[in-house]
Every structure is written in C-alpha cells, then in structure tokens.
Amino acid sequence: xxxxxxxxxxxxxxxxxxxxxxxxxxxxxxxxxxxxxxxxxxxxxxxxxxxxxxxxxxxxxxxxxxxxxxxxxxxxxxxxxxxxxxxxxxxxxxx
Amino acid sequence: xxxxxxxxxxxxxxxxxxxxxxxxxxxxxxxxxxxxxxxxxxxxxxxxxxxxxxxxxxxxxxxxxxxxxxxxxxxxxxxxxxxxxxxxxxxxxxxxxxxxxxxxxxxxxxxxxxxxxxxxxxxxxxxxxxxxxxxxxxxxxxxxxxxxxxxxxxxxxxxxxxxxxxxxxxxxxxxxxxxxxxxxxxx
Numbered sequence: 001x002x003x004x005x006x007x008x009x010x011x012x013x014x015x016x017x018x019x020x021x022x023x024x025x026x027x028x029x030x031x032x033x034x035x036x037x038x039x040x041x042x043x044x045x046x047x048x049x050x051x052x053x054x055x056x057x058x059x060x061x062x063x064x065x066x067x068x069x070x071x072x073x074x075x076x077x078x079x080x081x082x083x084x085x086x087x088x089x090x091x092x093x094x095x
Numbered sequence: 096x097x098x099x100x101x102x103x104x105x106x107x108x109x110x111x112x113x114x115x116x117x118x119x120x121x122x123x124x125x126x127x128x129x130x131x132x133x134x135x136x137x138x139x140x141x142x143x144x145x146x147x148x149x150x151x152x153x154x155x156x157x158x159x160x161x162x163x164x165x166x167x168x169x170x171x172x173x174x175x176x177x178x179x180x181x182x183x184x185x186x187x188x189x190x191x192x193x194x195x196x197x198x199x200x201x202x203x204x205x206x207x208x209x210x211x212x213x214x215x216x217x218x219x220x221x222x223x224x225x226x227x228x229x230x231x232x233x234x235x236x237x238x239x240x241x242x243x244x245x246x247x248x249x250x251x252x253x254x255x256x257x258x259x260x261x262x263x264x265x266x267x268x269x270x271x272x273x274x275x276x277x278x279x280x281x282x
Contacts, residue, residue: 007156007172008239012227015242061242063156063171085172 003069004081008062015061021046022054022068025088050074056084105209105267114275117282119215121274123267124259127166127178128187129204132195134173141198142173149194151177159238159251168238168251176204176249176261209267211260211274218258221281225273226250230258244273 001013023046028038047053050073057067066084071077104111104125111123134142146153152160152167153175159168164184167175177191184190188203195201215221222230228241228250238251248262248270262270 009157014227061247062240063169065171083172 001076001078003057003067003078005059005062005065005067006081006083006086007065008059011059011062015059016067017058017060019056019058022056022084022087023047024056025068025084052079105264106271107268112271114271116275116278117215118217119213119221119278119282121271121278122212122214123271124210124212126181127205127210128181128184129176129178129208130187130191131170131202131204132167132175132177132191133200133202135197135199138198139173142195145195145198151194154236154238157237157239158234159236168249170240170249181205207264208261209264209270211262211271212253212257213260213274214257215282216256218256221274221277222250222258224277224281244269246270 002010003013003016005011024042026042028035028042030039032038052070053073054068054070057069059065059067068082068084068087069078070080072079101109103109104123106112106123111125113123114121132142143153149165150162151165152162154160154167154169156169160166164179166178170176177187179187179190185205187205188201191201213221219231222228225243226241226248228239230250230252233239233250233252235252235254238249240247240249242248243250243260243262246262246266246269248260251259251261253259260270260274
C-alpha cells in the first residue's frame with residue numbers, strides 16, 4: 001500500500017504507524033460541563049463505518065509528521081492525505 | 096601531564112575508515128559538525144529572515160542545499176539539520192545561537208550521527224537492496240529519511256554518483272556492515 005504524503009510524495013505504508021480514528025484529534029475540554037460523558041465518548045466509543053474513514057497515521061520512518069488519511073475501509077482505497085497540522089488549523093485550532 | 100583524551104571516530108578508530116567494494120567507495124566522513132534547527136511556533140518568518148541574512152540555506156521538503164559555510168537538509172516541517180566544517184565550527188551550536196536568538200531551538204548533533212559518503216557510478220543498484228527509497232527518481236540534492244538495516248537514516252543524494260548516508264552513531268558498525276554486505280551483492 002502506498003500513502004501519498006502531502007510533502008514527500010508517494011511513500012511505502014511500511015514507513016507509517018497507524019493510530020486510529022481522526023476524531024482523536026478533538027480532545028474534549030476536561031473542565032467543561034458534562035466532561036465525564038465527553039471523555040467516555042472520546043476514549044471508548046468509535047464509529048465503525050463501512051466506507052470512507054478518516055484516520056491518523058504517523059510517518060515514523062520518515063519526517064515524523066502526523067497525517068489525516070481518508071481511507072475506504074471496504075476497498076482500502078486512499079482518497080486524500082492531509083497534514084494533521086493543516087486539518088487542525090483549518091478547524092481554527094492553534095495558529 | 097595527564098594524557099589528553101583521545102577522540103575516536105564513530106567506527107571506533109583513530110582515523111576515518113575507507114572501504115572499497117568493486118566500483119564503490121564507502122568513506123566515513125568526520126569532517127562535519129551538525130546541529131538541528133527547529134523554528135519555534137509563530138517565529139517561522141524570523142528564522143527564514145535570520146537564515147537569509149547569515150547565508151544559511153533552508154531547503155524545502157525532501158531537499159538539501161549547500162551554502163558558503165553551512166549546508167542544510169530538511170528533516171520535517173520547519174526543521175532542518177545544519178552542518179559546517181568541523182575544523183572551524185566544532186562548537187556549531189554556539190556559532191548558530193547568536194544568529195537565531197530565541198526564534199529557533201538549536202541542538203548540537205555532531206556526535207549523535209555517523210556519516211558515510213558513498214561513491215560509485217551506479218548507486219541505485221546498491222540502494223534498491225538497502226531501502227525502499229527510489230534513489231533513481233530522487234533529484235540531485237534530494238534528501239529523505241528511510242530505514243536501512245532497521246535503522247532510521249537520512250539519505251542525501253549529492254550527485255548522480257555520490258550519496259551520503261547519515262545514521263545513528265551508536266549503530267555505526269551495523270550500518271557499515273549493512274552497506275558493505277549490500278555492496279558485495281550489488282557489485
């Protein structure tokens with residue numbers, strides 16, 4: 001399987017490590033109302049879609065960047081690869 | 096007078112080692128001091144300005160560049176490895192600190208790495224046995240981190256016939272052995 005790294009081009013998936021659902025990027029606010037329920041959801045509950053799935057991959061044997069990979073769980077086709085940094089910034093986080 | 100401490104090369108000898116396998120020459124290169132440079136968050140512009148003023152090249156993703164005094168390879172987003180001649184810049188971090196101030200984090204790297212310079216007419220024949228990086232497609236100056244013999248190494252294509260492998264110094268012997276074994280198979 002080849003992952004098309006947004007900076008470095010096509011790289012072998014051997015170089016990457018899989019973390020899981022990209023929703024892990026959105027850690028709930030521990031001080032907010034209903035934080036317990038939000039954290040139970042964050043830590044234990046995952047969607048399990050048959051189709052497009054956004055997930056976090058780490059380029060461990062390359063430039064050590066975190067990526068958000070959109071993969072079809074039925075066909076394993078990878079449609080988009082973005083830097084997790086850019087995804088977070090687009091969502092208005094960080095700078 | 097007490098004996099002076101004696102510096103050893105990464106392979107553990109007094110002088111750098113050179114090995115020849117067929118058309119390939121593997122040279123242990125100890126003539127460069129290295130330091131990593133990482134822009135601090137929000138200070139990327141200041142780092143680019145300081146580097147331009149000091150004549151330090153900061154190449155884009157997957158590339159390396161050489162300036163008058165400093166050379167640089169891209170490590171990751173807003174991170175570079177800088178090198179300079181060991182003879183004049185042994186304390187490279189002290190030389191870089193005043194240039195970048197608090198806009199960047201600079202870490203001494205010289206003794207963390209071993210650098211092997213490989214010269215041969217057909218280097219891809221060796222590298223296709225060592226790693227999954229396509230050195231044929233890599234442009235001149237192209238640089239990337241990859242795995243050789245289970246070790247994370249930087250591969251720098253200096254020219255069509257010269258490639259540098261920069262790997263962890265603590266595994267210099269294993270990496271050297273892997274290069275020689277690969278070369279015996281390739282040539």
